[in-house]
Amino acid sequence: MKNLTLKQLFGEGFYQDAQVIKIQKADLPGLTPLPTNTAESLLCAIVLKAWSNFEGRVTTPEGIPITTPSGKFITFNNSNYYRRLLISLWRIVFYQQRNLPRIEHILLITFFAEPTHPRDEPITPNDLIE
Amino acid sequence: MAEPTLQQVFGAGATQTATEITILKADLPGLTATSDNNGEQILAGFVKRARTYLTEANQVTNPDQSITFGDTFSSFVTRNDQSYRQNQVPINFQKVDDDFDIQPDDY
Numbered sequence: 001m002k003n004l005t006l007k008q009l010f011g012e013g014f015y016q017d018a019q020v021i022k023i024q025k026a027d028l029p030g031l032t033p034l035p036t037n038t039a040e041s042l043l044c045a046i047v048l049k050a051w052s053n054f055e056g057r058v059t060t061p062e063g064i065p066i067t068t069p070s071g072k073f074i075t076f077n078n079s080n081y082y083r084r085l086l087i088s089l090w091r092i093v094f095y096q097q098r099n100l101p102r103i104e105h106i107l108l109i110t111f112f113a114e115p116t117h118p119r120d121e122p123i124t125p126n127d128l129i130e
Numbered sequence: 131m132a133e134p135t136l137q138q139v140f141g142a143g144a145t146q147t148a149t150e151i152t153i154l155k156a157d158l159p160g161l162t163a164t165s166d167n168n169g170e171q172i173l174a175g176f177v178k179r180a181r182t183y184l185t186e187a188n189q190v191t192n193p194d195q196s197i198t199f200g201d202t203f204s205s206f207v208t209r210n211d212q213s214y215r216q217n218q219v220p221i222n223f224q225k226v227d228d229d230f231d232i233q234p235d236d237y
Contacts, residue, residue, distance in 0.1 A: 009169035039139035101230040112214040124160030
């Protein structure tokens with residue numbers, strides 16, 4: 001199995017060196033770039049960009065989903081293709097909080113390490129090297 | 131309370147301009163920085179950094195927080211004939227549901 005490339009996960013304009021990581025806002029679909037986007041909108045956009053590698057709908061270059069003659073979307077799913085990572089939509093929940101109806105999307109980010117990894121230790125970024 | 135700041139979610143050295151976000155590798159826990167870290171390591175670093183602040187407990191006191199991380203599930207799994215230790219991290223995105231009521235015109 002392969003690993004995802006940095007450009008697939010974070011966009012074409014991704015840059016890293018030994019100290020910093022830079023991600024271009026234009027590479028994050030669904031985000032309107034502003035001089036100060038909120039931190040949560042940036043986190044959401046980064047997660048969505050990474051998620052788009054695993055499942056989604058086939059779209060035109062402009063982003064409009066393509067449908068079959070019977071009107072269904074064409075979806076793709078790469079869940080077992082990449083070795084160390086998988087992102088999927090788990091479920092959507094409707095609930096009330098502070099007297100307002102709310103909708104919650106729950107995504108699952110799954111990291112895969114070697115099976116010899118000690119059971120009681122959390123997986124760290126260093127466990128995902130190859 | 132307020133929207134979570136860039137520094138709370140991405141680390142003390144994070145900055146942004148109108149076109150890009152810059153994050154310091156030193157702020158990502160558990161990541162040994164090289165000039166060539168792979169994508170999964172970096173994403174795991176982002177997750178570990180963001181979830182120290184974006185907890186469900188913090189959201190109870192901060193109505194402006196819309197993203198929380200749930201508890202991690204750990205298990206073993208086989209994929210393509212190889213064994214792996216798997217950690218799953220749920221990330222919850224919440225927003226107000228403007229259009230929740232039944233509307234005759236929608237049907």
